[in-house]
Amino acid sequence: LIERVSPALTDLKKLEFYGQMALENDQISAARKVYDQISAIDPNNPQALRGIGFLEHLEGQNQKSVDILTRYSKTQPKDLSNDWEFYYYLGTGLQALGRSAEARPDLELSLQIIDRLQSQPSDDEETDIALRRTRARLFALLGRQKDAIAIFEDLVGKHPKDLSLRAELVDLLLQFGERVRAEEILDQR
Numbered sequence: 001l002i003e004r005v006s007p008a009l010t011d012l013k014k015l016e017f018y019g020q021m022a023l024e025n026d027q028i029s030a031a032r033k034v035y036d037q038i039s040a041i042d043p044n045n046p047q048a049l050r051g052i053g054f055l056e057h058l059e060g061q062n063q064k065s066v067d068i069l070t071r072y073s074k075t076q077p078k079d080l081s082n083d084w085e086f087y088y089y090l091g092t093g094l095q096a097l098g099r100s101a102e103a104r105p106d107l108e109l110s111l112q113i114i115d116r117l118q119s120q121p122s123d124d125e126e127t128d129i130a131l132r133r134t135r136a137r138l139f140a141l142l143g144r145q146k147d148a149i150a151i152f153e154d155l156v157g158k159h160p161k162d163l164s165l166r167a168e169l170v171d172l173l174l175q176f177g178e179r180v181r182a183e184e185i186l187d188q189r
Contacts, residue, residue: 012038016047023051031055046075050086057089062096065089084113088134095141104142111138129155133168145176156185 015038022031032055038048049072056065069090073080080086091106114135122128136151152169159165166185173182 062093066093
């Protein structure tokens with residue numbers, strides 16, 4: 001459905017909705033198409049800037065991502081204190097550019113927002129897993145390897161058939177030099 005958004009559509013609210021849905025459903029090319037369509041109508045559209053900033057990060061274009069997300073933050077009259085994704089993508093983009101000291105406050109703020117969100121009851125297991133996974137990634141980026149590994153071990157224990165969780169745990173263990181433990185995880189069925 002999102003792939004078939006008419007190029008003639010100019011309703012920004014509808015386009016913003018389609019772009020967000022495409023991004024949330026990992027329809028990267030569709031999201032790019034919609035956000036480019038929005039930018040052609042309004043180059044300073046906050047939703048398009050945010051979405052394109054995320055897409056640039058996902059495509060490994062970290063400098064573009066940081067530039068666009070910084071531009072996005074300047075268009076926001078509202079408080080960004082609940083937008084953990086913004087701080088996550090900005091912080092990881094800065095980190096990838098070798099600007100760790102500059103990235104740290106954004107990564108820490110993303111972690112604080114996630115902690116606040118996780119303190120609220122939720123019945124959405126998929127969102128809970130995604131937040132816990134991101135929390136572990138943030139711990140790893142902030143040098144808190146034991147915390148990161150503990151979260152992934154807990155997730156793998158609760159979801160043993162989820163191979164992506166197992167792969168991420170193994171990758172993390174290898175990053176931190178725990179080859180023997182990584183091999184043990186790989187050997188588990």
